[in-house]
Amino acid sequence: MVLKERAVPLKLYGLGALEKRLGIEDENYSYIRRKRLSAQAGVGGEEILDRVFLNNKFNHEYRIIHDLHLSANSNFQIDTVFFTPSYVVVLEMKNFAGRVRFEENPRQMIRTMPNGQQDAYDCPGVQLEKNSMLLKEWLFDRGFDLPIYGAVVFARSSTQFENTPPFKVLFPSELPVYLRKIHNPGRELDSGTFQMLAHELANSHVVFNPFPICKTFRIPESSVMTGVECKHCAKLGMVKLKKGWSCLPCGFVDRNAHQQAIVDWFMLFGGKLTNKECRRFLQIEKAQTATRILESSGLISKGERKGRVYSMDLLEFFNKESFKKRNR
Ligand SMILES: [Zn+2]
Numbered sequence: 001m002v003l004k005e006r007a008v009p010l011k012l013y014g015l016g017a018l019e020k021r022l023g024i025e026d027e028n029y030s031y032i033r034r035k036r037l038s039a040q041a042g043v044g045g046e047e048i049l050d051r052v053f054l055n056n057k058f059n060h061e062y063r064i065i066h067d068l069h070l071s072a073n074s075n076f077q078i079d080t081v082f083f084t085p086s087y088v089v090v091l092e093m094k095n096f097a098g099r100v101r102f103e104e105n106p107r108q109m110i111r112t113m114p115n116g117q118q119d120a121y122d123c124p125g126v127q128l129e130k131n132s133m134l135l136k137e138w139l140f141d142r143g144f145d146l147p148i149y150g151a152v153v154f155a156r157s158s159t160q161f162e163n164t165p166p167f168k169v170l171f172p173s174e175l176p177v178y179l180r181k182i183h184n185p186g187r188e189l190d191s192g193t194f195q196m197l198a199h200e201l202a203n204s205h206v207v208f209n210p211f212p213i214c215k216t217f218r219i220p221e222s223s224v225m226t227g228v229e230c231k232h233c234a235k236l237g238m239v240k241l242k243k244g245w246s247c248l249p250c251g252f253v254d255r256n257a258h259q260q261a262i263v264d265w266f267m268l269f270g271g272k273l274t275n276k277e278c279r280r281f282l283q284i285e286k287a288q289t290a291t292r293i294l295e296s297s298g299l300i301s302k303g304e305r306k307g308r309v310y311s312m313d314l315l316e317f318f319n320k321e322s323f324k325k326r327n328r
Pocket of ligand 1: 230232234247249250251
């Protein structure tokens with residue numbers, strides 16, 4: 001039974017908004033693009049993990065908690081927790097193409113792409129150990145001492161290992177057998193305690209807020225291109241006409257194109273949006289037009305007339321969006 005589903009990481013939305021608004025020639029463009037691609041690869045890998053649990057059922061009591069962020073003595077994030085009344089399994093997901101090698105002292109993972117390019121990463125075994133330890137502490141703080149197992153799941157069975165990883169590594173297809181083999185119940189929690197604890201764990205999840213993205217990734221505001229994006233050809237700079245927004249290069253007309261630009265502004269810069277800043281970012285001239293847009297965008301407003309500023313609760317916004325998607 002899945003207690004907590006995975007949500008698309010907010011960071012991915014924010015990085016997407018930033019990437020499309022940095023010029024290709026901007027000094028930070030390739031850095032932000034790499035960050036966005038890596039967040040996206042993470043999502044792809046995690047979906048594979050989710051499918052394994054969807055297609056495999058276990059004939060004992062268990063709960064699955066995906067994408068768990070906890071704030072204990074330090075913040076930690078676990079891709080998937082397989083929680084049972086007698087033990088807990090921590091699973092970390094990695095999605096890497098090419099060949100990988102593990103180095104000791106300091107622990108690192110070196111990835112080599114087919115074209116020979118090499119990149120160094122934090123060793124996933126370190127993250128696994130740290131998360132297992134923190135989860136053990138979390139349980140201990142509540143008076144429970146369950147054995148914790150852990151594995152790093154590599155999403156692609158095409159990943160080649162140049163040496164034996166110094167920690168448990170699995171491909172997704174091996175996971176059901178791995179979990180079934182662990183199952184050897186010793187002293188179990190009674191059913192009521194188990195359910196209570198599993199719910200407490202899922203409910204302890206704190207949403208990681210990556211906004212404002214420009215601040216998180218240290219991108220100067222002056223690097224960010226303004227304008228309303230055309231959904232059809234992805235160019236910035238749609239023009240406001242009476243009937244809506246018009247894209248001069250492709251001719252597409254969209255009544256509500258400004259809505260995404262406003263969400264972009266809050267993801268990138270955050271804080272209070274003024275009428276003047278709205279005109280700058282949406283590239284419109286009339287204060288009256290900006291007022292109409294701001295007043296009809298479901299924002300939180302404060303102050304009167306010229307001093308009026310607007311803000312947006314992005315966490316609530318994306319929460320509602322993902323609810324809409326789930327129920328579509
Ligand atoms: Zn267009």
